[in-house]
Amino acid sequence: MNQATIQLDEVSKQYDDVFAVRNLSLTISKGEIFGLLGPNGAGKTTTILMLLGLSEPTSGSVRVCGIDSIKKPIEVKRRVGYLPDNIGFYQNMTGLENLLYTAQLNNIPRDEARKRAEYLLDKVNLSDAANKKAGKYSRGMKQRLGLADVLMKNPEVIILDEPTLGIDPEGVRELLKMIRELGKEEGMTVLLSSHHLHQVQQICDRVGIFVKGQLIAEGNVQSLAKKLFPEATLVITVHASPIPNELVKEVQLLEHVQRVQKIEEGLEITCYEDISAVISKVIVEMGSDLTHISKKNFGLDEIYHRYFEGRELHESY
Template identity: 50%
Template sequence: MADLVIETQELTKRYGDFTAVDRLDLKVRSGEVFGLLGPNGSGKTTTILMLLGLTEPTAGRVQVLGFDPARQPLSVKSRVGYMPDSIGFYDELTARENLIYIAKLNGIPRKEAYRRIDQALERVGLGDVAERPVRTFSRGMRQRLGVADVLIKEPELIIMDEPTQGLDPAGAREFLELIQGLKEERISILLASHLLHQVQAVCDRVGLFRSGKMFVEGTVPELARQVLGGAYRIQVHVVRPDEAIQQALGRLPGVLRVTPRDGTGYEMETREDIRPQVAQAVVGAGGELLTLEIEQPSLDEIYARYFQQAEEEVEHVPA
């Protein structure tokens, strides 16, 4: 299992009676972007702090890049870049000075540090404002400076906690492009967030996290299969919907549900992409097909459905 960058086993953190993280088994593979999804207060940040050795686990095992963060925090922290949520900088210092301090803390030789800082600032598009004090920076600029800050140690793994929170749509999009770029360089990324549509755009795999537990994990279609029972949703529009068409559709293999939609057609949930069969079925039942659209369920839907189920099962746990 040499290609795992993060591996936890039964990782647990308790504060008194409160269990923040409950027997977590998390595996992140090398080069992938893993999204840790969950509502606020579900234990995402606590997990991250344990991964970095900033909080000691109550029980369980953690391996980050093959090191134990509790025993070898320096090795872990010199290879892992961490972007905390609502990242802070020394406002009175310039962007470059902020990064120089971080480079010094990492023990990077001066010349090399200057080279990396220039490169990182250029990369996140802050090359022109490097000499401006950070107090003049917008939220989006700070967030990008945070990426530069992480990049100067040339990390093998980057952990980001709510990186797109508080960014305007344009800023968030730019930021996600930045993450996409990092992914192309084979840097592994762990992204904790509750902003689902953004996570869906960049993550290879996601894990749904709630009350300190990770219930399901996998790619988005996998999760959809697990949580929604169907991975595909097909919208069928016909001229005159009638009973015969609906029955024909319901008889197709792999169909989970057929729901009529306000007199214009049907919504189908299926296990596979069976659009050709649907078309045939409609025509075979004497219907006139107008359009046939397939949509993958969004992570928002999975998430909402999933936590709705969880809510019903464990009613006393607050969301």
């Protein structure tokens, strides 16, 4: 079951002189939850619009579910549910009516549509608000209604553009749980764009980091860390005294250690693997007092942050 559901091949999109997306190649297989990460204006939404055939790439080919998005956008849109970043509903219609309207546009028979809408409203915890005007919905409710709306057509792929934007933390948790459950239960492929890393980290199988229209790295969080930082990603801070030079040398010789730096109260050891146990043993064996040992791993946030610290550098070419 490892067929590619979304396949982008050397896709570029040019606005005037500026490349919104440049030579993007990406494959997402069926049933996967993929996170597209990047700062605002990185070209995430443009990429999504090209997937849906709502925007035409300057060059390259886009295939979704094996269908060419450029030539047959309607076929693609039949299979793909899209939650735009700034979702809106017809305010003078109730939540249920909004869903039924979507069903009509998808040619779903009335009875079936009603059943499905009620089922989905229940699933996103909006059963009580089903007959409330959508104009009175809160931001979080709108987003959940949006999720239900996306699922009305029973899609094979769902694309969510910044689904967690502007929702309170509890709402985010709930929404992400729903997305995760839905993705896994129904075997849907989920493409999620965000600039919020913790959230993406929680639910995505794989992420891609997208900057200035280019995918600079993709993979799961661990492999991403390795890719982005060929140097070690684990920093172990040790407070000990005294610190003779032999100790520094000894630690330096340990396996997996990349670099040892002497700081005021102890050592800062950058390494590839977690070897804190070995380090503490070495320190104690050398006769020093170990007062503190802590380690810090680069999470996605760290990766992201460290990448963007050097952003100006990358922008200059």
